[in-house]
Structures are given as structure tokens and as C-alpha cells.
Amino acid sequence: MLKRELDARTEMSRGPDGRIDYNIKRDLANGEAVPFDGSGRFIMPGFPRFHAGITGHAFFWGTFDYIEIWDPKTLVETPGLPPKMISAARFHCHEKGIAL
Template sequence: MDRGRYQGDGIGLVDDKGRVAIPAALRATLAANAPKADGKTGGTVIIGAHQKNRCLVAYDPGYVDILAARLDAREAANTGPDGEYDYNIKRRAAAGEAVPFDGSGRFIMPAFPRFYAGIGEHAFFYGVLDYVEIWDPKTLIETEDMPPVVKEMARFYMMQKGVTL
């Protein structure tokens, strides 16, 4: 299957129950990568903690096999002669929870991942081709190794909401 790549960005308002909507451009790719069998809109998104940064990753269920194959190859290439391997690499990548999203892209952000990423009222979505990163905008701006243009995107969207970061 040809996979769509996640490109696009946007900000979502998170309600008190953790409901948030995936921005339209990213939602279209997600729906195309994981169409519902009954042909209706909506589907499933997997939400988990990012392996390095204090943000979340979101992806379609089809990406799980791709991610597993990459991690298996990494394990094979990095297992020492004594059989030692850093299994925390797989442990970090395995943290994900499948949640449904509706035709408008709304889903309920799982509680622990949301807590881990420090996501409050706003969630910044950023497509990075294979998956989508979901950030607390303030955390993103304070993360040193983030590209300046991505930080400015978050500032821009928050400014449009009347919030200065």
C-alpha cells in the first residue's frame, strides 16, 4: 500500500475531557492511511510518548508494522557479540494507545500521554512525514533542538488564539 505522508500543522483546543481535533490536512492523511472498513469517516489513531522529546506521536495502525521492522533492524545491527542490546529503545517506541477519531478528527487524548507531554488547553500538531508530533506549545518553544521555524509556527497559532508565548 502506498502511504500518505503527514505534512501540515495546526493548533487544537483541548477540552476538559481531553477531546481535541486533528487538523484537517493531517486528518485526511490519517484517514487515507487507515480507512474504515465500512467506508464511513473516522478511524483509529495511535497516541504515544515520543522517544526523545516531551511530546506525543500520533500515527495510523499501519505504521506499527513499519515501526516494528525499523526497530528489529536496529536491534539486529546494534546487538553486541555478547547478545547485549538496549531494550529501552523498543520500550520507548512501544508506548502507544489506539483511540478512535470521528469524521471531524476529534479524539480523546489518553490521560497518561497527555500528562507526560504536559498538554493543557492547546495542542500543537506537526506532521513529520511518518507520524504527527503533538506538543504543548510552550514546551515546544522551550525545547532547544527544535527548528526555529517550528517554534515560530507554534507562536503564530497561539498568537491567533490571543495567547503570547
């Protein structure tokens, strides 16, 4: 499903000359295989942690068919995110004694 959506988005990126901007795929279609342990946990690989600025805690936000993983402080400081998402991050950090 995600590959099909990415292919459609890439096709729509054609410029005035008809050429496709393949940077869309370079930017969006990457990842690493991540093994899960017997409890369903995984260790987030180094580059995604570095890129997202996650140095300690991570906040997971699920929306049906995908999840977002954020550094909580970055999330609450990012303009334009849904207020409910920010409130949930603040709440869960507060519950765990994590200062933002």
C-alpha cells in the same frame, strides 16, 4: 514500517557482549488505541497528555509519515528544535490568542 525501523534500531543496540538492549523497545514502542469521531477528531488519552505536559492547548507538527503533538510552551522553550517549527507554534498560538 515503524516496527521494521524499531526492529533494526533494536538490532543495532547490541552491546560488546552481543546482547540486545530491549529498553529501546520498552521506551519507543508503546501507544494506545484512540477512536476518532465522525469529524475526524480524537480525545488524547490521559497518559500521553500527562507525559507531554499538555494541560490545555496542543500543537501538532506533521512531517510526511508522522506527527508530533506538543504543549506549545514546552515546544518554544525546548533547545535544538528547528526554528521554523518554533515560529509556526508561536504564530498559531498568537493567531488564537494563546499566551506563551
